[in-house]
Amino acid sequence: MENNSGLNIMTARGSAKAKYPKRILGLVGSPRKLGNCEVFIKDISNNIETPHELNLIRLPSLNIQPCNACYGCIMGNPCPHSDDMGFLLNTIEQSDAIIIATPVYYLGAHSVFKKILDRGFLFYNYIEKTYEKPCILINIYGIKDRIGMSPQMLMTFASFLCLNIKASVHIKAALPGEILVDKSNRKKAKKLAELLFSDGNTIRKYGCPYCGCDIVRIEKQKFICTLCHSHFSINNSGKRIKIKDGGIFGPPDHMYKHREWLRGMKGRFLEKRREILKSTIPYKDVGKWVKPPTS
Numbered sequence: 001m002e003n004n005s006g007l008n009i010m011t012a013r014g015s016a017k018a019k020y021p022k023r024i025l026g027l028v029g030s031p032r033k034l035g036n037c038e039v040f041i042k043d044i045s046n047n048i049e050t051p052h053e054l055n056l057i058r059l060p061s062l063n064i065q066p067c068n069a070c071y072g073c074i075m076g077n078p079c080p081h082s083d084d085m086g087f088l089l090n091t092i093e094q095s096d097a098i099i100i101a102t103p104v105y106y107l108g109a110h111s112v113f114k115k116i117l118d119r120g121f122l123f124y125n126y127i128e129k130t131y132e133k134p135c136i137l138i139n140i141y142g143i144k145d146r147i148g149m150s151p152q153m154l155m156t157f158a159s160f161l162c163l164n165i166k167a168s169v170h171i172k173a174a175l176p177g178e179i180l181v182d183k184s185n186r187k188k189a190k191k192l193a194e195l196l197f198s199d200g201n202t203i204r205k206y207g208c209p210y211c212g213c214d215i216v217r218i219e220k221q222k223f224i225c226t227l228c229h230s231h232f233s234i235n236n237s238g239k240r241i242k243i244k245d246g247g248i249f250g251p252p253d254h255m256y257k258h259r260e261w262l263r264g265m266k267g268r269f270l271e272k273r274r275e276i277l278k279s280t281i282p283y284k285d286v287g288k289w290v291k292p293p294t295s
Helices: 036-047 085-093 111-117 120-125 150-160 183-196 252-271 273-283
Strands: 008-010 022-028 052-058 097-103 134-141 164-172 216-219 222-225 231-234 240-244
Touching (some): 036 052, 097 150, 150 164
Parallel strands (some): 022 052
Antiparallel strands (some): 008 052
């Protein structure tokens, strides 16, 4: 496993003059060393004028176990897994800003983000500290227009951690490490660097008017955002018309309502457990489980 714990204290010019530098965390969603995700995060860091230290985690190198669906963490118990989730969430909590980059694999973000999100109930222990921390999301794809659903995955990750998404960008770079060969990408890195600790966010002219996600479900006379699940329409002049807020995201107090609902669902399951078992037990021996051969 790559050493992810080393601190690299730098300002925009690479010096270490600041007494109390900001902590920026770069979450590299690619296993490739000096690949596009890694070098683009570092180029953004090099352009940030605020004195800071850049810490990096190569996410695919982490040990993230699949969720057992035991609901233990929802009920206030420790997670039964002893892996790197605590390390990751503690590092995010201790950072002042986060830059997240992923390659687009088969029209989606790297699978490590889904593995982390499947353990997302643990986020509730951190969102009071991560709320409104600025973040930048970067999706790096190789074939023209084939961005797929990767942006939605990164936005889901950031939104459930209550991060402030300053920008979500898509950048074409197919060859390993070629992203900085294109001068326009260096300009993008500079603009993102200026944005990270600024008061503003990028203006989202398209997509959901509530959260900015541009991946939607289409229903009769309306769109439903696949991230915040708000409803909106578009009139004949192309203006987005808000219909209903999905009510999923908000400050920590709002997010905790979902946790309380989940706790209630476990109670309802225990009440109906006998009835449920009566309907499922007859299927216990139906079919044959196919397993890989043992060596």
